[in-house]
Amino acid sequence: MSIRTFVAVAAVAAGLGACAPTMGTAGGGYGPPAAFNAADFAPSARIGNAAIEGRVAFGRDGQSFACTGSVGLTPDTPYTRQRFQTLYGSTEQAAVPEVVVRARTVPDPNADYRSYVRSQTCTNGRFRFDALPEGGWFLITPVSAGADRIILMRHVVTRAGTTANVTL
Numbered sequence: 001m002s003i004r005t006f007v008a009v010a011a012v013a014a015g016l017g018a019c020a021p022t023m024g025t026a027g028g029g030y031g032p033p034a035a036f037n038a039a040d041f042a043p044s045a046r047i048g049n050a051a052i053e054g055r056v057a058f059g060r061d062g063q064s065f066a067c068t069g070s071v072g073l074t075p076d077t078p079y080t081r082q083r084f085q086t087l088y089g090s091t092e093q094a095a096v097p098e099v100v101v102r103a104r105t106v107p108d109p110n111a112d113y114r115s116y117v118r119s120q121t122c123t124n125g126r127f128r129f130d131a132l133p134e135g136g137w138f139l140i141t142p143v144s145a146g147a148d149r150i151i152l153m154r155h156v157v158t159r160a161g162t163t164a165n166v167t168l
Contacts, residue, residue: 034078036111044075048133050158054166056125058143065143067122074117076136088153098149132158
């Protein structure tokens, strides 16, 4: 291989390497698993004056999907961010068949963060969370149309004194 060919190949490889994901990037890079840490969840347990008001208006392939249970609100922490990236393929927004979510595995599946998850009933396609502190949250709700069951996920940020309006 000539010097000129070697330099050209090295330049292309360096350019492609610059596009590759890096260790520990936000949004679920390829770093080591984020360990469950109760201290990361502590701010979410505070009482605040923010709220989330939402509605479910999801449709796919001409079908309208309806809420089929409660809406969960999970704090955004390094642990949950990585978990949701694995389960839903995103930390922003997703609509994934329930069977796909259940088939995926996450590190430390027994970590008990459930005491930090808030839940509200979805009534007539609407839900509301009050007394929230500022911060990032993941909304999750199952929806169905006939035998099709999908899990909707959306990241929401609350701000003091405001209500975040969300449509899933």
